[in-house]
Amino acid sequence: MGRTEILIGGVGGQGVVLSGILLGTAASLYDGKQAVQTQSYSSELRGGSARAEVIISEQRVTDPEVRKADILILMAEDAVGRYLPKIKPGGLLVIDSDLVKGVKPGEYEILSVPATSIADKEMNNIVVANLIILGALLKKTGLLSIASMEKAIEVSVPQKAKALNLKAFQRGLELT
């Protein structure tokens, strides 16, 4: 029944769109749900703004746009001003606390994940910070099954990066 609107904002190169694809793939192909994922990004491939939207629902998703995000994931300070107004009252705000500093308490619950520093220190690769955030998100919300997400990572991530991405996701599950 429920329709969950997820908005992910960050900068190019952080895997914003991949995060959206993973959530959508897990929901749609492995969790028996319906999902729509859309995206937009500025023209520069690295460092420009990036946004992914995912809607997960038990039924076919009619309106494909995120209107008020149930879950807002902010991975860069730059994204705060742009997307914070899009969060639904009472929604969940997930931030990469290493990069997002300017969030004030408001009508939302904050899940603060030091994803970039964990990725940097433990994985030696900040690129997988997004997977740590997804792990933490799933642990916190139970939005999708862990097995579904792991399968989604298997099919969506290039062969040689699979192990690292799975490891980061699993590390995220240990948080919170």
Add this chain to the structure above:
Amino acid sequence: MSELVHPYHRFIRPTVTHSSFCPGCGDGTIAQSILRAIDGLDMDMDDFVFVSGIGCAAWIPSPLFNADVLHTTHGRPIAFAFGIKMGLTEKKVMVVSGDGDLVAIGGNHLIQNARRNIEMVVICSNNGIYGMTGGQAAPTTPMGVKTTTTPYGTFENVFEDISGLVIAAGASFVARWTTGHPRQLTASIKKAIQKKGFAFIEVISQCPVQFGRKMGVGNAVQMLEDYKNRSISIQEAKKLSKEELKGRIVVGELVDLDKPEMVEEVTRMRKKAMGGAEAAVDTGRS
């Protein structure tokens, strides 16, 4: 007593009663040179697809030649020919058009396909003027000449060496002749047809109506005489300085070399692709 029959009339589309060229136009001589080359190679019109653009020279194959002919938009015949050749690799594809069409508006297609070295024959009738629209200046019109769009004389530098451009771009066969050299032209067209690669032939051709008369060069005969006087073979030209070559028309087969040809390269690429490609990108397949 049996009457003589023109050997190339059998190549003319039966519905065509006469050529559409002005009296004395060199395009007709080019047309016959092409047909003589095809006949000389014992080939048939069905071995060819002809493509032309817009302008007087485009009317050489369209509708004159009794073959598959695509008469395309201005400047684009080589681009259309690209698709035809890729679709019918076993056929000979020949583009016939003018300097305005192939070099001015369509210059980049000429350059890029010479670079690709895709097998096709491109014959460029270079008359130095826009004939069909009434004698406007072309990039090939000599500087200072009065035309309908340059009533005070052309003030742009002339495009002197189209063939040189095509050579620089990478074509594997390039020749230049004038309509005063129909035999040599035919011999080069024969070679061009047999060439595995991009074969370009520039033909300096008289437009007595829009060029000759208006520029004071004279009629068709005077223009041919002028070509005869100014032509110099590439072999002779090599012995002369740039200064000495001023105003001369360097004729001959300028380039004839073997290098990778695109249709063959595409076939090679396909084999590679069929031999077990990696999984598709981003299908998210389960």
Add this chain to the structure above:
Amino acid sequence: MATLRIYNELCKGAEECGICLYVCKEEVFQPSETMNQKGYRPPVIVNEDQCTQCENCMIFCPDLAIVVSEKKQKKGSQ
């Protein structure tokens, strides 16, 4: 058997075009007053026996209006 044939209706005139007269070294052609249906005056063959069958007239003719019989034998010792 004739050596030459002019397709008068294809011809665009000895005066307007005249290439055949120019390329024939033997002066086989001559301008004529007779008009074809398009209003052009095709040349007439005056010295057919002088024709060397060099085929210049045929090869240069922009209108495929002249045919020369195939060389059966080379004229003289040339």
Add this chain to the structure above:
Amino acid sequence: MDEKRVCTGRYFMMGNVACAEGAMAAGCEFAAGYPITPATEVANHLAEKLPQVGGAFFQMEDEISSIAAVIGASWAGKKAMTVTSGPGISLMLENIGFAIGVETPCVIVNVQRGAPSTGMPTIGIQGDMVQAKHGSHGDYEIIALCPSSPQEMFEHTVIAFNYAEKYRTPVFLLSDAFVGHMREEVVIPEADKIKTIYRKIPELGTDPLKLKGFLDENVAPMPIFGKGFKAHVTSSCHDEYGKRNLIDISALDKFVRKLSDKILKHKEEITLVERDYEGAEVVLVSYGGVSRAAAEAVLQARKKGIAAGTLRLITVWPFPGEEIEKMARKAKHVIVLENNLGQIYPYIKAEAAHFSEVSFLPPKLVGEIQDPEDILKKIEEISK
């Protein structure tokens, strides 16, 4: 149909990739294009997949040569397509007119983006709707499909090829960056479940002089090259034999009319719509991605007891005026929704305004499809 062409299965797939898979399934053999956001994924995917079945994607020097090569390949007998976005279509328009003039089957995918001019490349708007119909000079009819999901990007591409082949005409797939970059479940059926149509060609050996290869309202068999038809193909005014005629006005009249009538005569079988307006007083008319917001708004309105419905245009061209009229006769209010400032609205209004009130609800921000809440407000306002 070649099994290798059809990627049967269930996917979470991007619309642009689904489009390329649709082209594969439809039998596309030749594709040419020039890189442009947001259409590149279609080209990239075709570049990978086409050679595996003996075809190829060619990156040309510009969009002008891309469409030219596609038309050339089509005359060589190949199923052919190009893919681009607005700026590329602007460059292609002359040759699109050529394709119409000489009746060339081909598919043109336009993944529309923020415009005019270079605009905003990654934002989808429905900004090129009228361009597709009127962009090239002269009178002509065109077929255009408007997918609203990745699944339809697949299905409509197959339909586009089938229409192109059947009616010997260029067919537009008018997608946009939003739908093109959207990922959703895509189910690709088995090869034998996918209907594919191939153009008719004349009987081999037909006397070229007797071959009527053009200007038939019932679609003349196409005298493709390489078969000995000695086809003379010119987009200049010609007769049914292909013979050029640049003098007689009656020949021009026939040339213009027959080309248009070929499409208009088959309008009923070409037209695809989704009707959900039984008993509705307020009907939302939309196409493409916007129709999904319309469907949601109507769902909400019905929950509130308002007799609302939708009419979705799947083929926007040829313009389905009869469908609009049929709907408008039953409705009291018609609300037109587009992700632009009202491009198809005047056409809809012209057909509907005799019978009902017609209004246009623009998007709050061009580039963002209407919020179902805003649509609902408008419905409530109107039905008071």
